[in-house]
Amino acid sequence: METVGSPLLWVGFIGLVLGFLAIDLGIFHRTAHEVRFKEALTWSAVWIATSLLFDLWIWRQFGGQAATEFLTGYLIEKSLSVDNIFVFVIIFASFGIPAIHQHRVLFWGIITALFLRAGMILGGVALLEAFHWMIYVFGGLLVVTGIKMFLSRDHDESPGESRMMRWFRRVIPSTTRLDGQRFFIRDGGRRVATPLLLSLLLIEVSDVVFALDSIPAIFGVTRDPFIVFTSNVFAILGLRSLYFLMAGAYQRFAYLKVGLAVILGFVGVKMMIAEVYKVPTWVSLGVIATILALSISWSWVVSGRRERAAAAVAVTPNAEAR
Numbered sequence: 001m002e003t004v005g006s007p008l009l010w011v012g013f014i015g016l017v018l019g020f021l022a023i024d025l026g027i028f029h030r031t032a033h034e035v036r037f038k039e040a041l042t043w044s045a046v047w048i049a050t051s052l053l054f055d056l057w058i059w060r061q062f063g064g065q066a067a068t069e070f071l072t073g074y075l076i077e078k079s080l081s082v083d084n085i086f087v088f089v090i091i092f093a094s095f096g097i098p099a100i101h102q103h104r105v106l107f108w109g110i111i112t113a114l115f116l117r118a119g120m121i122l123g124g125v126a127l128l129e130a131f132h133w134m135i136y137v138f139g140g141l142l143v144v145t146g147i148k149m150f151l152s153r154d155h156d157e158s159p160g161e162s163r164m165m166r167w168f169r170r171v172i173p174s175t176t177r178l179d180g181q182r183f184f185i186r187d188g189g190r191r192v193a194t195p196l197l198l199s200l201l202l203i204e205v206s207d208v209v210f211a212l213d214s215i216p217a218i219f220g221v222t223r224d225p226f227i228v229f230t231s232n233v234f235a236i237l238g239l240r241s242l243y244f245l246m247a248g249a250y251q252r253f254a255y256l257k258v259g260l261a262v263i264l265g266f267v268g269v270k271m272m273i274a275e276v277y278k279v280p281t282w283v284s285l286g287v288i289a290t291i292l293a294l295s296i297s298w299s300w301v302v303s304g305r306r307e308r309a310a311a312a313v314a315v316t317p318n319a320e321a322r
Helices: 007-028 037-062 064-095 099-130 134-151 163-171 195-219 225-237 239-252 256-272 281-321
Strands: 184-187 190-193
Touching: 007 099, 007 225, 037 064, 037 225, 037 239, 064 099, 064 195, 064 225, 064 239, 064 256, 064 281, 099 134, 099 195, 099 225, 099 239, 134 195, 134 256, 163 195, 195 225, 195 256, 225 239, 256 281
Parallel strands: none
Antiparallel strands: 184 190
16 A cells, blocks of 8 residues: 555554544543533634644645645535434434533543444455456446535435344433433343434444444545545544534535535546546546535525525514504
8 A cells, every 4th residue: 555654553543533633631621511502613723734734834844835735635524424413313303311421431442443443444445456347336426416415405214213223222222211320220120222322322333323424435536545534534633523513504415415516426427537637636536526615605605695584584473463
């Protein structure tokens, strides 16, 4: 595998990430509390700034091509993780998880996701190195996923009623009762899982499903496992703060799924035509950033119009009554 990451860099980066997480849980979130908008905004800015500083370091160490690949991969993972956030909102609502306990669930979800992503990335790179034709499989998978995402953009399944959840409940003795931040409690003399554990399991499953889209999409930009992994990790580290920042406003992003579907389709086609024409990385970065910006901007415009129309309808009956 061709990579800019030496064994020392891999160990150093993993140590850096573990240090970030230890500071997060051991200092800033030692006591459970509800993450408010201002705190979420501050942490989102911190994680984005840290990611950009790391990208600057990559540029100084390995050049502009590697830095552009990292930034493009980061943007792909970040944009697709926004859709994952909406799933988290539905999961927490289905299980009635209070806001004060959501950070703990997401924290442990991210810890597990880091190991799962590392395995999936190394496995994906190994497949591409051994079987070049897998690039067409990954590309076709992204195109199909993009089409399915576009067609199902208005449909959300309740995670609590999914087949996966019913299977978890059969296999794992559980209760609907919450007991602080505990994942397991004693109930009737036996050890049972609380809704916190069940929501964590569903979040892990949803992350794996989303990774099946996002990781092949980044392979469309670079096959360097160090660049793919680091861009993934930085996007995941900022996922919790982004969740608390956007959880209350997810209905304002009605057209984001359309944008994400187009991004997946674009990257899939790019992968499948790579032997005929290799799209420059900077072009991919520009296209993805433009699609994401347009879908978010149009979502805000449309949601603003709907709110003004609803306000006008609410005011009119009152005016007539007077």
